[in-house]
Amino acid sequence: MRFTTLKTAGTVAALALTLAATVSFAKADTQLLNVSYDPTRELYKAINEAFAADWKTKTGEVVTINQSHGGSGKQARAVIDGLKADVVTLALAGDIDTIASKAKLLPQDWAKRLPNNSTPFSSTIVFLVKKGNPKGIKDWGDLATEGTQVITPNPKTSGGARWNFLGAWAWANKSFGGDEAKTKSYIAALYKNVPVLDTGARGSTTTFAQRGIGDVLISWESNAWLALDEFGADKFEIVYPSISINAETPVAVIDVNVKANNTEKQAKAYLDYLFTAPAQKIAAHLHYRPSDPAAADPADLAKLPKFDLVSIDKDFGGWSKAQQKFFAEGAIFDQLYKATN
Amino acid sequence: MPRTDPIGESRLIQWVLIGISLTFLAFIVFLPLTLVFVEALRKGFGVYLAALKDAETWAALRLTLTVAAISVPLNALFGICAAWSVTKHNFAGKNLLLSLIDLPFSVSPVISGLIYVLLFGAQGWFGPWLRSHHVEIIFAVPGIVLATTFVTFPFVARELIPLMQAQGTEEEEASLSLGASGLHTFWHVTLPNIKWALLYGVLLCNARAMGEFGAVSVVSGHVRGLTNTLPLQIEILYNEYNFTAAFAVATLLASLALVTLVLKTILEWRYADQLAASHKH
Amino acid sequence: MSLAQFLPRLKQPSVIPGFGLTLGFTLLALGLIVIFPLIALVLKASSVGAAGFLQAATNPRVLGALRLSFGAAAIAALVDAVFGVLIAWVLVRYNFPGRKLIDAAIDLPFALPTAVAGIALATLYAPNGWIGALAAKAGFKIAFTPFGIVLALIFIGLPFVVRSVEPVLAEAQRDVEEAAALLGANRWRTVRQIVLPAIYPALLTGTALAFARAVGEYGSVIFIAGNIPLVSEIAPLLIVIKLEEFDYVGATVIATLMLTISLLILLGVNKLQSRLEMRYAKD
Numbered sequence: 001m002r003f004t005t006l007k008t009a010g011t012v013a014a015l016a017l018t019l020a021a022t023v024s025f026a027k028a029d030t031q032l033l034n035v036s037y038d039p040t041r042e043l044y045k046a047i048n049e050a051f052a053a054d055w056k057t058k059t060g061e062v063v064t065i066n067q068s069h070g071g072s073g074k075q076a077r078a079v080i081d082g083l084k085a086d087v088v089t090l091a092l093a094g095d096i097d098t099i100a101s102k103a104k105l106l107p108q109d110w111a112k113r114l115p116n117n118s119t120p121f122s123s124t125i126v127f128l129v130k131k132g133n134p135k136g137i138k139d140w141g142d143l144a145t146e147g148t149q150v151i152t153p154n155p156k157t158s159g160g161a162r163w164n165f166l167g168a169w170a171w172a173n174k175s176f177g178g179d180e181a182k183t184k185s186y187i188a189a190l191y192k193n194v195p196v197l198d199t200g201a202r203g204s205t206t207t208f209a210q211r212g213i214g215d216v217l218i219s220w221e222s223n224a225w226l227a228l229d230e231f232g233a234d235k236f237e238i239v240y241p242s243i244s245i246n247a248e249t250p251v252a253v254i255d256v257n258v259k260a261n262n263t264e265k266q267a268k269a270y271l272d273y274l275f276t277a278p279a280q281k282i283a284a285h286l287h288y289r290p291s292d293p294a295a296a297d298p299a300d301l302a303k304l305p306k307f308d309l310v311s312i313d314k315d316f317g318g319w320s321k322a323q324q325k326f327f328a329e330g331a332i333f334d335q336l337y338k339a340t341n
Numbered sequence: 342m343p344r345t346d347p348i349g350e351s352r353l354i355q356w357v358l359i360g361i362s363l364t365f366l367a368f369i370v371f372l373p374l375t376l377v378f379v380e381a382l383r384k385g386f387g388v389y390l391a392a393l394k395d396a397e398t399w400a401a402l403r404l405t406l407t408v409a410a411i412s413v414p415l416n417a418l419f420g421i422c423a424a425w426s427v428t429k430h431n432f433a434g435k436n437l438l439l440s441l442i443d444l445p446f447s448v449s450p451v452i453s454g455l456i457y458v459l460l461f462g463a464q465g466w467f468g469p470w471l472r473s474h475h476v477e478i479i480f481a482v483p484g485i486v487l488a489t490t491f492v493t494f495p496f497v498a499r500e501l502i503p504l505m506q507a508q509g510t511e512e513e514e515a516s517l518s519l520g521a522s523g524l525h526t527f528w529h530v531t532l533p534n535i536k537w538a539l540l541y542g543v544l545l546c547n548a549r550a551m552g553e554f555g556a557v558s559v560v561s562g563h564v565r566g567l568t569n570t571l572p573l574q575i576e577i578l579y580n581e582y583n584f585t586a587a588f589a590v591a592t593l594l595a596s597l598a599l600v601t602l603v604l605k606t607i608l609e610w611r612y613a614d615q616l617a618a619s620h621k622h
Numbered sequence: 623m624s625l626a627q628f629l630p631r632l633k634q635p636s637v638i639p640g641f642g643l644t645l646g647f648t649l650l651a652l653g654l655i656v657i658f659p660l661i662a663l664v665l666k667a668s669s670v671g672a673a674g675f676l677q678a679a680t681n682p683r684v685l686g687a688l689r690l691s692f693g694a695a696a697i698a699a700l701v702d703a704v705f706g707v708l709i710a711w712v713l714v715r716y717n718f719p720g721r722k723l724i725d726a727a728i729d730l731p732f733a734l735p736t737a738v739a740g741i742a743l744a745t746l747y748a749p750n751g752w753i754g755a756l757a758a759k760a761g762f763k764i765a766f767t768p769f770g771i772v773l774a775l776i777f778i779g780l781p782f783v784v785r786s787v788e789p790v791l792a793e794a795q796r797d798v799e800e801a802a803a804l805l806g807a808n809r810w811r812t813v814r815q816i817v818l819p820a821i822y823p824a825l826l827t828g829t830a831l832a833f834a835r836a837v838g839e840y841g842s843v844i845f846i847a848g849n850i851p852l853v854s855e856i857a858p859l860l861i862v863i864k865l866e867e868f869d870y871v872g873a874t875v876i877a878t879l880m881l882t883i884s885l886l887i888l889l890g891v892n893k894l895q896s897r898l899e900m901r902y903a904k905d
Contacts, residue, residue: 033564041581068563069577073866080868082463082472083480083562102868103463154849156863196766196848197855199862202580210584211748213766230582329867337851338682350809355716362712363724365705368753369777370730373742376752380745419651426645432633438648440892444656446831447884449838450736451858452877455865456659459666459874466662491655513638523639545732552735554841555858559865572735572841579741591738598733606726 029062030266035085037072037159037249038200039223044089046282051273055266063266071200072159079105079254086258086267089251091159093117093312094319096252105256118250120274121288124309125160125167125247127239128208128217128224135215139241140171143216144189151214152194153204155327160201162327163247164218169326170310171243188336209236220247225287225303246309377595381588392578392586393593400566401574402593407482408570409550412490416546417539420497424535425527428505429513439502445494453491454559457484480562485570488556493546500542501535508534537608544608548601552594660881667874678875683851684860688879691857694768695836698775699783703829706783707821713784714791728784731777736841743774744846766848771856774842779832786828790821823898830891834884 036044048065055063068075068083072091079085080103090096093111100108111118129137135148143150153161168190169183176182196213198204201223208217209231216239219227224238251271258264273279277295284296289304316322326332350358382389392398423442427435445453459465461478471478478484512534516526532539554572561568569577571594578587633641670678678684713725731739747754747764757764764770802812840858848854857880864873 038580066567067565069565069580070563071866074862077866077868078480078562080464081458081479082461082468082477083564084477098868154863157866194850197850199844199849199859200580202582206579206582207766210582211744211765212750213748227582329869329872334683334851358708359712359716359718362705362709366709366724366727369773369780370727372746372752373739373777374727374730374734376742376746377738415651419648422644422651423648426641426648429638430633430636430641430645432641432645438652440888441652441656443888444660444885447834447838447881447888448660449840449858449861449877449880451840451861452663452838452881455861455873455877456663459662459870460659464870487655491659494656510636510638517637517639527640545729548733552733552738554735554737555839558841572737575735575741576737587741591735591741594735594738598730601733602726602729605729606722 030064030263032063032065032086032263032266032270033068033084034065034087034089034270035068035075035079035083036089037075037091038069038202039160039220039226040089040249041067041069042226043222043283043286043288046286047274047279050278050282051270054273054278055269061266063270065270071157073157079103084257084261085254086261086263087251087253087271089249091247091249092162092319093248093250094323095159096250097319099254105254106252107255110252111250113253114251114271115275116291117248118252119248119291120251120271120279121283121290122249123220123222123247123288124244125163125218126221126224126244127241128205128219128227128236129215129239131235131237133237133239137216137239140168140190140243141175141186143168143193143218144186146193148193148216149195149214150190150193150216150218151196151198151204151208152218153200154197155333157199158201158204160220160223160247161204162322163220163245165326165333166310166312166316166322167218167241167243167245170245170315171241174243184332187332191336221289221304222287240305240307243308243310246311248312374595377588377591380584381592383588384585388585389589389592392583392589395586397566397569398571398574398586398590401569401571401590404482404485404567404569405551405571408485408489409547411486412493412550413543413547415490416493417497417543419494420499420501420542420546421539423498424501424505425531427502428508429510442495442498445491448491450492450553450555451559453556454488456491457487457560479560480564480568482568484560485557485568488560489550489553492553492556493550496546496549497539497542500538500545504535504538505531541605541608544601544605548598551597663874663881664878666871667878670871670875674871675875678872679879683855684857684876684879686852687855687857687860687876688883690768690771690853690855691837691880692883694771694856695775695779695833695839698772698779698836699829699833701772701776702779702783702832703825706780706828706832707787707825709780710784710787710791714788728781730781731779732781736778736839737845739777740774740842740845743770743777743842747773747846765846766854768847768854770846770848771843771854774846775836775839778839778842779836782832782835783825783828786824786831787821790824791817823895826891826895826898830888834888837884838880 034044034048044065044067048067052063052065055061068078068085070078072095075088076090076095076099079088079099088096088099096106096110097108100106100110127137129135135142137143137148142148152164155161155165165187168187172183172186176186196204196207198207201220204217205219205223205227208214209227217224228236228238251274253264253267253271258267275291277292280290280292280295281297284290284293284300284304287300287303290296293301312319312322324331427438458479460467461471461484462468463472478487512530513526516530517523521529552572554576557570558573558576561570561573563569563573563577565577571590575587575590575594578590667675709728713721744765745751747757747770749755749758749763749765751765754764764773799812799816802816803809807815838858840856840862843856844859847856847859849859857876861873861876864870864876
């Protein structure tokens with residue numbers, strides 16, 4: 001009796017494993033996994049198609065690029081925990097630095113391997129307000145006035161939210177002539193106006209545009225334009241503040257993984273492709289700021305006005321410093337929620 | 342008004358109580374369910390169907406079914422074994438065992454995912470070994486199966502234990518004394534007695550397995566078309582501002598829940614007779 | 623079987639076979655899938671040492687989140703207890719059109735995926751949702767406040783209470799109730815003194831399960847909570863935040879805390895329940 005039961009159990013287990021195996025190994029010719037942050041869904045969908053076609057004509061090889069999207073920090077953690085990303089395209093360099101330092105999956109100086117600090121296109125932080133701008137929101141200072149509700153995600157879980165925070169900080173730092181106490185109290189007043197801290201940029205946009213909460217959404221420029229397309233240009237409009245931050249969103253090949261997957265050649269070609277004219281054109285069309293503006297359609301470029309942008313490296317001393325000062329456990333962001341409550 | 346039933350409430354009170362109950366249920370249960378269907382069909386049936394035909398949604402459906410096909414039988418087998426050992430025998434530590442079986446109910450789904458990352462993640466206990474042997478658990482199907490199995494672990498056992506406890510051991514003892522083997526006894530005596538409860542447990546377990554979100558989210562890796570289950574696909578669609586499609590996919594799971602409930606109700610009618618029969622002993 | 627032979631005194635003899643096999647498999651599955659991973663969690667958390675653990679555990683954010691998670695779960699479980707008993711009563715004792723259908727629908731929160739529930743509740747109770755708009759007119763905010771969290775938790779916990787209480791109410795001795803009525807007790811008194819004590823143990827189990835499930839809930843809450851630190855940030859979200867800061871130890875510390883508190887409460891409820899059962903048996 002015992003043998004039959006064991007045999008049945010064995011058969012069930014074997015069946016289960018086979019089933020699991022067929023699912024995990026049902027793969028096409030060559031597959032790349034691009035682990036990206038939240039707002040780039042539409043962007044990489046378009047670029048992946050273009051790259052696959054380009055690669056097919058050049059080499060005859062069919063390459064499929066799989067996408068994983070999520071909060072930048074969460075995605076970096078997944079790669080550290082073993083998600084087999086061939087390339088990462090994250091919201092901020094700090095997250096790729098962490099992959100390099102914690103899991104040693106790529107060298108520390110990864111950013112130097114591609115042009116423009118490995119940043120094929122960037123974005124910046126702008127405001128999305130209701131049509132006609134009923135609260136008259138013009139600049140960062142207006143976000144801290146009483147009675148204004150601001151929607152922004154949680155910097156702890158969202159890369160975009162960290163850029164939002166730094167954009168606000170940059171404005172205050174300039175307006176108060178570097179007086180850190182005044183800057184801090186401005187930031188505190190701003191975050192006191194936030195009724196919902198979503199975990200990601202997409203969630204915040206839904207809260208603002210779909211649920212109708214808040215007077216202003218602090219958002220990636222690309223996401224703000226996308227929201228106009230998705231939710232209606234008759235309902236919302238974009239406000240460009242006087243100053244913002246150049247949100248550099250870098251890309252990197254994960255060396256250890258591409259060696260294991262034997263996809264080094266394709267992964268490198270994929271990232272190189274991001275810097276080529278066709279990819280730059282797609283990016284500009286989807287409202288990302290191209291590193292090579294000459295390749296973009298002037299009509300698309302016209303939507304991305306030039307204004308004063310600070311830099312994470314020059315003005316904040318790089319991500320590891322900014323992370324320590326603002327977003328680490330017990331740092332300035334955490335202190336806000338001690339002070340205001 | 343004269344009342345024939347000495348322990349009934351007046352009709353008025355009955356209707357007030359029924360009214361309160363239904364209002365409460367409407368706000369908490371029925372309206373959310375209705376909303377899912379209304380939102381899904383908001384842009385018409387064509388859009389609804391198109392949303393369901395999406396290749397990634399199909400891949401997610403396939404994965405969800407695969408995961409359920411592995412973890413539900415596993416939990417059913419476990420449920421039967423646990424119920425058999427606990428209800429047909431008396432041994433020290435039985436109560437502790439019962440509490441341990443319930444344990445996954447009180448573990449946050451986030452923690453349910455986290456524990457497997459701690460064990461099998463690249464930085465986890467077995468990570469380096471798994472990596473060097475090219476075994477993928479986390480961010481692949483086995484990890485999703487593990488997390489799902491954990492979350493749905495007690496469902497079948499909890500359904501079987503009270504029933505088998507109530508049924509006692511007399512029938513099995515009689516069968517054994519007539520010379521039947523243990524397996525024969527289980528197959529021809531115990532199983533017919535518990536089959537409806539078993540099926541009910543399996544249905545609930547299955548519904549929860551297909552709908553699990555938090556735990557699976559931690560171990561999935563979110564690779565589109567490969568490691569996204571239906572609930573994760575819903576989140577993705579929702580985050581793409583594709584609300585109609587998100588709710589359309591949600592109706593798949595909601596319909597599944599409804600089918601489960603209808604099956605369950607049918608079962609309960611038969612199962613009630615059988616329960617009553619078993620009480621007559 | 624071998625286990626039974628090794629530990630003859632721990633097990634009462636029985637003619638029914640399969641003890642070793644079934645208990646063996648039960649323990650194996652339980653050990654591999656539940657116990658072992660949880661031990662790994664606790665070990666990871668303990669790697670910070672007692673001082674580190676205490677420091678992490680007394681962080682105001684952590685305390686605030688734990689208070690919210692346990693507080694909201696407790697309120698939700700209480701609401702579930704009250705309405706659960708009422709609904710079970712109505713479903714078991716009264717006859718009205720659609721009763722069977724409604725009885726079947728009680729299990730819906732078990733079966734509906736939590737993310738779908740969260741999105742649906744948020745859509746419904748947001749200031750521009752069907753119900754949220756009405757509430758907004760009356761000056762109430764539901765979604766994105768702690769009240770929204772409680773609402774989601776009520777949703778996921780309700781079937782636990784109803785399903786625990788229903789069978790007891792169905793079997794409760796109507797003859798005792800009739801006797802009480804004949805002896806002149808009014809209906810309310812009969813219900814309070816005869817019916818309610820009989821369902822207490824089952825109600826306690828159901829409420830405890832609803833509570834335990836609500837404490838750890840993530841999928842449905844995250845869409846409807848405002849997630850503001852110290853106001854509407856639940857403990858599971860804090861675990862996720864810690865994970866995203868690559869602070870595994872911090873995450874496991876909160877997880878261990880949640881697990882311990884839940885277990886203590888469940889054990890306490892079990893104790894209380896067996897005491898209630900004994901008292902009820904004596905009566």
